[in-house]
Amino acid sequence: MALSSSIFGLSDKSAIEDIPSLAKDKSESDIEIQEKASVELQDWDTDPEFVNIPKLVRDTVSFEDDPTESTITFRVIVLSTLFVCLGAFVGQLAIYRTTSAEFSVFFIILVSWPLGRLMAEYLPDYTVPLGKFSFSLNPGPFSRKEHVLIGMAGNAGASGMWATTLAANGKIYFDIDMNPFVALFFGWATAIIGFSFAAMVRGVLIYDPTFIFPLSLQQVTLYRSIQSSYGDYKTEGTEDQAKAQKRKTQRQMKVFWILCVSMFVWQWFPEYIFPMLSALAPLCWFGGRNKTANFLGSGIGGAGLLNITLDWSNITSSVITQPWFVQVILFVSFAFTTWILIPIVYFGNIWGQPTYSVMSNGIYMKNGTKYPFNELLTSDGQLNETLYAEVGVPYSGAQFIWDYFFWCASYTSAFVWMCFFAGPNIWAVIKSHFTRKSVHNDRLSNIIKKYPEVSAWEWITIFIVAVITLVVLILKGNGIYMPLFPFFVALGFGAAAALPMGLVYAISGFELKVGIFNELMYGYMIDVRGSSRHPLGQLAYRIISGNVWYDCRKVIEDQKIGHYMHVPPRAVIASQLWGSFIGLPVNYAAMRWVIATRLDYLRGIKDDPNGQWTGQELKGYNSAGIQYGLVGPSRLFEDPIYKPVLYGFLNITLISVGTFVPAIIWLLHKHWKAPKFHLWNSTILFANMAEFRGNISTGPFTQFLLGFIWNFYLYRYRYTFWRMWGYITGAALDTGFNLNLLALFATVGATSVVMPNWWGNNAVSIERCFGK
Numbered sequence: 001m002a003l004s005s006s007i008f009g010l011s012d013k014s015a016i017e018d019i020p021s022l023a024k025d026k027s028e029s030d031i032e033i034q035e036k037a038s039v040e041l042q043d044w045d046t047d048p049e050f051v052n053i054p055k056l057v058r059d060t061v062s063f064e065d066d067p068t069e070s071t072i073t074f075r076v077i078v079l080s081t082l083f084v085c086l087g088a089f090v091g092q093l094a095i096y097r098t099t100s101a102e103f104s105v106f107f108i109i110l111v112s113w114p115l116g117r118l119m120a121e122y123l124p125d126y127t128v129p130l131g132k133f134s135f136s137l138n139p140g141p142f143s144r145k146e147h148v149l150i151g152m153a154g155n156a157g158a159s160g161m162w163a164t165t166l167a168a169n170g171k172i173y174f175d176i177d178m179n180p181f182v183a184l185f186f187g188w189a190t191a192i193i194g195f196s197f198a199a200m201v202r203g204v205l206i207y208d209p210t211f212i213f214p215l216s217l218q219q220v221t222l223y224r225s226i227q228s229s230y231g232d233y234k235t236e237g238t239e240d241q242a243k244a245q246k247r248k249t250q251r252q253m254k255v256f257w258i259l260c261v262s263m264f265v266w267q268w269f270p271e272y273i274f275p276m277l278s279a280l281a282p283l284c285w286f287g288g289r290n291k292t293a294n295f296l297g298s299g300i301g302g303a304g305l306l307n308i309t310l311d312w313s314n315i316t317s318s319v320i321t322q323p324w325f326v327q328v329i330l331f332v333s334f335a336f337t338t339w340i341l342i343p344i345v346y347f348g349n350i351w352g353q354p355t356y357s358v359m360s361n362g363i364y365m366k367n368g369t370k371y372p373f374n375e376l377l378t379s380d381g382q383l384n385e386t387l388y389a390e391v392g393v394p395y396s397g398a399q400f401i402w403d404y405f406f407w408c409a410s411y412t413s414a415f416v417w418m419c420f421f422a423g424p425n426i427w428a429v430i431k432s433h434f435t436r437k438s439v440h441n442d443r444l445s446n447i448i449k450k451y452p453e454v455s456a457w458e459w460i461t462i463f464i465v466a467v468i469t470l471v472v473l474i475l476k477g478n479g480i481y482m483p484l485f486p487f488f489v490a491l492g493f494g495a496a497a498a499l500p501m502g503l504v505y506a507i508s509g510f511e512l513k514v515g516i517f518n519e520l521m522y523g524y525m526i527d528v529r530g531s532s533r534h535p536l537g538q539l540a541y542r543i544i545s546g547n548v549w550y551d552c553r554k555v556i557e558d559q560k561i562g563h564y565m566h567v568p569p570r571a572v573i574a575s576q577l578w579g580s581f582i583g584l585p586v587n588y589a590a591m592r593w594v595i596a597t598r599l600d601y602l603r604g605i606k607d608d609p610n611g612q613w614t615g616q617e618l619k620g621y622n623s624a625g626i627q628y629g630l631v632g633p634s635r636l637f638e639d640p641i642y643k644p645v646l647y648g649f650l651n652i653t654l655i656s657v658g659t660f661v662p663a664i665i666w667l668l669h670k671h672w673k674a675p676k677f678h679l680w681n682s683t684i685l686f687a688n689m690a691e692f693r694g695n696i697s698t699g700p701f702t703q704f705l706l707g708f709i710w711n712f713y714l715y716r717y718r719y720t721f722w723r724m725w726g727y728i729t730g731a732a733l734d735t736g737f738n739l740n741l742l743a744l745f746a747t748v749g750a751t752s753v754v755m756p757n758w759w760g761n762n763a764v765s766i767e768r769c770f771g772k
Contacts, residue, residue, distance in 0.1 A: 087158020
C-alpha cells in the first residue's frame with residue numbers, strides 16, 4: 001500500500017493507519033470476529049447447502065433474506081433515471097478512446113444509498129391515484145433491494161451502447177447522417193435481443209455457484225459495506241459480531257473516500273497537466289535517439305517494452321478483480337504479440353512492413369497509399385468493378401492481419417472449451433428442464449427460487465417484438481444496408497455465442513470481444529449478384545451477431561448480483577430494461593457531441609497527442625467492412641498475404657488452431673491434475689493476442705506488476721487483508737477516475753482549453769521518445 005499511496009497521492013497519515021497491517025495482529029481483529037461468526041453459523045464443508053459455494057463467495061455474500069423489502073418504487077425510477085443519464089454520456093465517450101475505464105457503477109452505488117434515505121425521510125406519504133397503476137411516493141424505509149435495483153439500472157444504461165457505432169461510422173467514414181429515430185430503434189431492438197440471449201443462458205450461469213462472476217462480487221462487497229456502515233445491514237451472529245461488522249465497514253468506507261478523492265486529483269496529471277506520466281519509457285530515455293530503443297520502449301505507437309503507466313485508464317481495477325491465472329494469460333499473450341512478434345516484423349521489414357505499417361489497423365493500396373474505399377462504393381451499395389480492377393485488394397499491416405487469425409482461433413476455442421470443460425454441467429441443466437428437478441440446491445439458489453421468474457413466453461414475446469422492429473428497419477433501408485437473410489443468420493450465431501462467451505466471463509471477469517468470424521460469414525452470404533456490399537451492412541450484421549453479446553454480458557452480470565443479494569428476478573429485469581431504454585438517447589447525444597468536436601481525430605486528419613481519441617475500434621470495424629463486405633473474402637483470400645487468417649478458424653483438413661489447442665489442454669487436464677491445466681484457457685489467450693496494440697501498448701506490464709502484488713501475493717499469503725481491502729480499493733480508484741473524466745469533460749473538454757507544452761507535455765512526444 002505504501003507504493004500505491006505514493007503513486008496516487010494518498011498521504012493522509014490517519015487514513016494509512018486505518019488500513020490494517022499485513023502482519024498478523026496478536027489481538028483479535030474485527031475480521032476474525034466475523035470469521036468466527038461464520039464458523040458458528042454453518043459448517044461450510046459438510047452442509048449440502050453450502051459445500052458447493054466457493055469460499056470467496058461465502059466470505060462476501062449474506063445468506064439471509066427479507067422477502068417483505070420493497071423493490072420497484074418511485075424512488076428507484078427517479079434515482080436510476082438520474083444516474084443513467086449521467087453515466088450514459090460519460091460511458092459513451094469510452095467507445096472513441098483507445099483505453100478507458102467504464103463509467104463506474106460504484107459511484108451510483110455510493111451516492112444512491114444516502115439519496116434514497118433522504119427521499120424516504122422527506123417525501124410525503126402520498127399515493128398517486130392512477131387506478132391499477134397507482135403508486136406511493138414514499139412506501140416506507142429505503143430498502144437494500146431498492147439500492148441494488150438502482151445500481152442495476154445504472155449498470156444497464158450508464159455505459160456506452162455499441163449499436164450507436166452504426167450511425168457513428170456512417171458519419172465518420174461515409175458522411176451519412178442516419179435518421180435519429182432509426183438509430184434509436186435499432187439500438188433498442190438489439191439491446192432487447194441481448195436480454196433474450198441472457199435469458200437463454202441464465203439457467204447455466206446464474207444458478208451454478210461455481211460461476212462466481214468476479215465483478216459481481218466486487219459490487220456486492222460495496223453494497224454490503226455501504227449499507228452496513230450506515231447501521232442498516234443486519235449482521236448474522238451476536239451483538240459483538242454486529243458491532244465488529246459495523247466498525248469494519250466504516251473503516252472501509254473511510255479509506256474508500258480517501259482513495260477516491262486521491263485518484264480524482266491524481267488523474268488531472270496524466271490526463272491533462274503532465275501527460276508524460278501516462279507512459280514512462282526508460283528505454284527511450286537511456287537510448288537517446290537510437291531508433292531501436294525508442295520503438296521498443298515507446299508505449300504510444302511502439303512496443304511498450306518495460307513501459308510503465310501511472311494513468312489509471314491504462315490499468316483499471318481488473319488488477320484486483322481478475323483472478324491471477326487470467327492476468328498471467330493476459331500478460332503472456334501481450335508479451336508474445338507486442339514484445340516479440342511486432343519487433344520481428346518491424347525491424348525485419350517482413351509481411352508488408354514498412355509499406356503497410358505493423359502499427360496501423362488501416363487499409364492501403366499495394367503501393368502503401370490510402371485505399372479509396374469511398375470511390376469503390378457505388379450509389380446503390382455495390383463494388384465498382386472497373387475501379388477495383390485498377391486498385392486491387394485492400395492491404396493491411398501484419399498486426400491487423402494476425403489479429404484476424406487470433407480472433408478466429410478465439411471464437412472456435414470458446415465453443416470447444418465449453419464442450420470439453422462445461423459440457424456435463426450444461427447437459428445436466430438441459431435435462432433438468434425436462435425432469436423438472438433442480439440441479440442446484442445451494443442456499444443462494446434456494447432463496448431465489450421463492451420468487452417468480454420471467455416466463456419463457458414473456459421472453460419470446462419481447463424477442464419477437466425486437467425482431468419485427470429490426471426486420472422493418474432493414475426492409476425500409478434507412479442506412480442499414482443489410483439484406484434480410486443474413487439478419488436471421490446473425491440471430492442464430494449471436495444466440496450460439498452467448499453461452500461460451502458467458503462461461504469465460506463468469507469464471508474470469510474477462511470480456512471476449514467479437515471476432516472476425518462474423519465478417520467472414522457475412523462476406524460469403526452477400527457474395528451474390530444484386531446484394532448490397534456497403535460496409536455499414538457488414539457492421540449491422542456484426543452488431544446483431546456479436547456485439548449484442550455486450551448487452552447480454554451486462555444483463556447476466558447484474559442478474560448474478562440479484563442472485564447474490566436476493567432480489568426478485570422480475571424486478572431485476574424491469575430495472576435493466578428501464579436503464580437501457582433511458583440510456584440509449586443519451587448515448588446517441590454523446591456520440592453526436594464526440595463527432596462534432598473530435599471528428600478530425602477520428603478521421604485521422606489530426607493526431608491526438610495522448611493517443612486516446614483515435615476511434616480505434618470504429619476504424620477497425622470500417623476496415624473489416626471494406627475487406628469482408630465491400631471487397632469480400634473470396635477476392636481477399638486470393639492474395640497470399642491473407643492466407644494465414646483461415647488457419648485460425650478453418651482449413652481444408654477441417655482442423656483449426658482454435659479447435660485442437662483446447663482439446664490438447666483438456667487431455668492434459670484429464671491425465672495430470674496437479675499442473676491445473678484447466679486454468680490454461682486458450683480462449684482468453686487467443687482473444688488477448690488479437691488486441692490491437694498499434695496506438696497504445698503501455699498498461700499491460702504495469703497491470704501485471706500490480707496484479708502480482710494484489711492477486712498473487714496478497715490473495716495467497718495475506719488473504720484476510722485482501723478480503724478486507726481488495727474490492728474496496730479497486731472500486732474507489734475506478735470511481736475517482738470516472739469522476740475525473742467527467743470533470744475533464746465539463747471543464748477542459750467543454751471549453752477546448754489546451755494544456756501548454758512543457759517538459760512533461762512535449763509537443764513532439766509526451767513520452768520523450770524522440771528517435772522513433
